[in-house]
Amino acid sequence: MKETIRTASILEIYNEAIKDFTLEKKKLENRLRILQAGGVGRGIGGCLFFGIMILLFLLGIISMAVAGGSKSNDSGGVIVFSIFLLLISVTSMIAYGKNAAKKSIEKKKEINQINGRLNELIKEINDRELRKKSLLEAEEVIVAKDLRVVQKTVTQETFSDLTINLNLEKVCPMCAETVKKAAKICRYCGHKFE
Numbered sequence: 001m002k003e004t005i006r007t008a009s010i011l012e013i014y015n016e017a018i019k020d021f022t023l024e025k026k027k028l029e030n031r032l033r034i035l036q037a038g039g040v041g042r043g044i045g046g047c048l049f050f051g052i053m054i055l056l057f058l059l060g061i062i063s064m065a066v067a068g069g070s071k072s073n074d075s076g077g078v079i080v081f082s083i084f085l086l087l088i089s090v091t092s093m094i095a096y097g098k099n100a101a102k103k104s105i106e107k108k109k110e111i112n113q114i115n116g117r118l119n120e121l122i123k124e125i126n127d128r129e130l131r132k133k134s135l136l137e138a139e140e141v142i143v144a145k146d147l148r149v150v151q152k153t154v155t156q157e158t159f160s161d162l163t164i165n166l167n168l169e170k171v172c173p174m175c176a177e178t179v180k181k182a183a184k185i186c187r188y189c190g191h192k193f194e
Contacts (some may be wrong), residue, residue, distance in 0.1 A: 010135060014128045021128070025121045033112050035107055049096055056089040 072194050170181045176190040 010118075011132060014132045014135075018125055020127045021121050021125045025118060025125070028101065028114050028118050030123070032118075035111055050093060053089040053093045053096075056085050059085055061086070125134075 098118040149170050168181050170183075171178055172189060172191055173184060175192040177186065177188040179186055179188070183193065
């Protein structure tokens with residue numbers, strides 16, 4: 001009996017651990033999906049950013065060409081503006097590229113960490129399931145042994161003792177309760193036996 005109670009509490013611990021591991025696994029899988037899907041949005045944003053920067057770069061080159069071919073006095077301001085546009089577009093593209101590369105490395109690192117933890121969780125869940133199965137099989141063996149012991153102890157003498165005990169009692173005709181055979185008055189309803 002003690003083994004059965006102990007086994008039940010151990011099974012509860014295993015079941016709780018499996019439940020916790022499964023919950024953590026689901027959370028990590030959701031995070032992994034978000035990380036993998038998030039790259040698409042950043043990729044589109046990056047393309048838009050680079051497109052705008054290239055337009056600024058081309059605008060700077062075109063305005064320099066126009067200003068260079070023009071003999072007016074304002075051509076110096078246009079050239080300065082063109083150089084400014086070129087510098088902004090080039091530095092922005094370089095900064096964005098460095099930031100995107102850094103984020104990509106961080107993202108890959110996090111994905112690798114999540115995949116590693118997911119593998120650990122799967123091993124833990126499988127281990128707990130295997131331990132549960134082994135524990136249940138061991139309990140079946142213990143119960144089977146206990147049944148054999150009980151069967152051996154219940155002998156013919158035990159059955160004859162039970163029969164004797166049954167002959168020492170009678171049923172009250174008024175309330176149908178079981179009382180001792182030697183009783184003269186029912187202790188439940190007060191009926192007098194003859």
